[in-house]
Amino acid sequence: MGAQFIATSAYATIITPDLDAMRTFAIGLIRGQLGEGSTLIVAERARGDLVGMIGLLLYTHYFSGQRQAIEMVWWVDPAVRGGVGLRLLKDAERWARSHGAISLEMIAPTPRIELLYELLGFRPVERTFSRRL
Numbered sequence: 001m002g003a004q005f006i007a008t009s010a011y012a013t014i015i016t017p018d019l020d021a022m023r024t025f026a027i028g029l030i031r032g033q034l035g036e037g038s039t040l041i042v043a044e045r046a047r048g049d050l051v052g053m054i055g056l057l058l059y060t061h062y063f064s065g066q067r068q069a070i071e072m073v074w075w076v077d078p079a080v081r082g083g084v085g086l087r088l089l090k091d092a093e094r095w096a097r098s099h100g101a102i103s104l105e106m107i108a109p110t111p112r113i114e115l116l117y118e119l120l121g122f123r124p125v126e127r128t129f130s131r132r133l
Helices: 002-007 019-030 084-098 111-119
Strands: 038-044 050-060 067-076
Touching: 002 019, 002 067, 019 038, 019 050, 038 067, 038 084, 050 084, 067 084
Parallel strands: none
Antiparallel strands: 038 050, 050 067
16 A cells, blocks of 8 residues: 555655565554554455555653654555545544544645645645655
Protein backbone atom coordinates (compact mmCIF):
# COMPACT_ATOMS: atom_id res chain seq x y z
CA MET A 1 0.00 0.00 0.00
CA GLY A 2 2.87 2.37 0.78
CA ALA A 3 4.44 1.89 -2.63
CA GLN A 4 1.07 2.57 -4.30
CA PHE A 5 0.69 5.76 -2.29
CA ILE A 6 4.18 7.02 -3.14
CA ALA A 7 3.73 6.26 -6.85
CA THR A 8 0.58 8.38 -7.02
CA SER A 9 1.70 11.30 -4.88
CA ALA A 10 4.15 14.20 -4.90
CA TYR A 11 6.45 12.03 -2.77
CA ALA A 12 7.43 10.24 -5.99
CA THR A 13 9.54 13.29 -6.91
CA ILE A 14 11.34 13.27 -3.54
CA ILE A 15 11.83 9.66 -2.41
CA THR A 16 12.35 6.24 -3.90
CA PRO A 17 10.28 3.51 -2.23
CA ASP A 18 12.26 0.85 -0.36
CA LEU A 19 10.00 -2.12 0.40
CA ASP A 20 12.31 -3.42 3.15
CA ALA A 21 12.30 -0.02 4.88
CA MET A 22 8.51 0.18 4.58
CA ARG A 23 8.14 -3.34 6.00
CA THR A 24 10.43 -2.47 8.95
CA PHE A 25 8.47 0.73 9.58
CA ALA A 26 5.11 -1.09 9.48
CA ILE A 27 6.35 -3.77 11.88
CA GLY A 28 7.62 -1.07 14.25
CA LEU A 29 4.22 0.65 14.16
CA ILE A 30 2.36 -2.62 14.77
CA ARG A 31 4.60 -3.58 17.69
CA GLY A 32 4.24 -0.12 19.25
CA GLN A 33 8.00 0.38 19.10
CA LEU A 34 8.12 3.79 17.41
CA GLY A 35 7.91 7.14 19.16
CA GLU A 36 6.48 6.83 22.67
CA GLY A 37 4.02 4.29 21.27
CA SER A 38 2.59 3.52 17.88
CA THR A 39 -0.01 1.53 16.02
CA LEU A 40 -1.00 0.51 12.51
CA ILE A 41 -4.74 0.10 12.02
CA VAL A 42 -5.84 -1.67 8.85
CA ALA A 43 -9.06 -2.12 6.90
CA GLU A 44 -9.71 -5.35 5.06
CA ARG A 45 -12.23 -6.87 2.72
CA ALA A 46 -14.32 -9.84 3.82
CA ARG A 47 -11.80 -12.27 2.33
CA GLY A 48 -8.92 -10.73 4.27
CA ASP A 49 -7.35 -8.50 1.60
CA LEU A 50 -5.96 -5.30 3.10
CA VAL A 51 -7.49 -2.21 1.48
CA GLY A 52 -6.47 0.61 3.81
CA MET A 53 -4.28 1.65 6.71
CA ILE A 54 -3.54 4.43 9.15
CA GLY A 55 -0.36 4.51 11.19
CA LEU A 56 0.15 6.69 14.26
CA LEU A 57 2.95 7.70 16.61
CA LEU A 58 2.70 9.15 20.10
CA TYR A 59 5.12 11.78 21.32
CA THR A 60 5.44 14.46 23.98
CA HIS A 61 5.17 17.87 22.37
CA TYR A 62 8.43 19.76 22.76
CA PHE A 63 6.74 23.09 23.61
CA SER A 64 3.90 21.97 25.89
CA GLY A 65 5.01 18.66 27.39
CA GLN A 66 1.60 17.26 26.41
CA ARG A 67 1.07 13.95 24.68
CA GLN A 68 0.25 14.21 20.98
CA ALA A 69 -0.54 11.68 18.28
CA ILE A 70 0.61 12.16 14.70
CA GLU A 71 -0.48 10.30 11.59
CA MET A 72 2.47 8.87 9.71
CA VAL A 73 0.55 7.14 6.93
CA TRP A 74 -3.11 7.07 5.89
CA TRP A 75 -4.08 5.39 2.67
CA VAL A 76 -7.10 3.58 1.25
CA ASP A 77 -7.33 1.79 -2.09
CA PRO A 78 -9.20 4.22 -4.39
CA ALA A 79 -11.49 1.39 -5.54
CA VAL A 80 -12.99 0.98 -2.05
CA ARG A 81 -12.84 4.43 -0.48
CA GLY A 82 -16.59 4.90 0.30
CA GLY A 83 -16.23 5.52 4.04
CA VAL A 84 -13.29 3.20 4.71
CA GLY A 85 -10.89 6.09 5.30
CA LEU A 86 -13.24 7.85 7.70
CA ARG A 87 -13.69 4.64 9.71
CA LEU A 88 -9.91 4.32 9.93
CA LEU A 89 -9.66 7.95 11.07
CA LYS A 90 -12.29 7.43 13.79
CA ASP A 91 -10.42 4.31 14.98
CA ALA A 92 -7.20 6.37 15.03
CA GLU A 93 -8.85 9.08 17.12
CA ARG A 94 -10.11 6.47 19.61
CA TRP A 95 -6.65 4.90 19.85
CA ALA A 96 -4.99 8.29 20.38
CA ARG A 97 -7.47 9.28 23.11
CA SER A 98 -7.06 5.93 24.84
CA HIS A 99 -3.29 6.53 24.95
CA GLY A 100 -3.60 9.98 26.51
CA ALA A 101 -3.13 12.16 23.43
CA ILE A 102 -4.73 15.60 23.65
CA SER A 103 -4.68 16.09 19.87
CA LEU A 104 -4.20 14.30 16.58
CA GLU A 105 -2.02 15.81 13.86
CA MET A 106 -2.76 14.81 10.28
CA ILE A 107 -0.51 15.18 7.24
CA ALA A 108 -2.16 16.67 4.14
CA PRO A 109 -0.31 15.82 0.92
CA THR A 110 -2.88 17.57 -1.30
CA PRO A 111 -5.26 20.56 -1.13
CA ARG A 112 -8.17 18.10 -1.46
CA ILE A 113 -7.07 16.35 1.74
CA GLU A 114 -6.61 19.73 3.47
CA LEU A 115 -10.24 20.52 2.64
CA LEU A 116 -11.38 17.14 4.00
CA TYR A 117 -9.53 17.76 7.27
CA GLU A 118 -11.08 21.19 7.64
CA LEU A 119 -14.55 19.72 7.01
CA LEU A 120 -13.81 17.21 9.79
CA GLY A 121 -12.88 19.97 12.26
CA PHE A 122 -9.08 19.94 11.92
CA ARG A 123 -7.33 23.29 11.65
CA PRO A 124 -4.07 24.02 9.86
CA VAL A 125 -1.11 24.64 12.15
CA GLU A 126 1.90 24.41 9.82
CA ARG A 127 2.70 23.30 6.29
CA THR A 128 5.78 21.37 5.28
CA PHE A 129 7.70 21.74 2.06
CA SER A 130 10.30 19.37 0.62
CA ARG A 131 12.92 19.55 -2.07
CA ARG A 132 15.18 16.81 -3.32
CA LEU A 133 18.86 17.47 -2.51
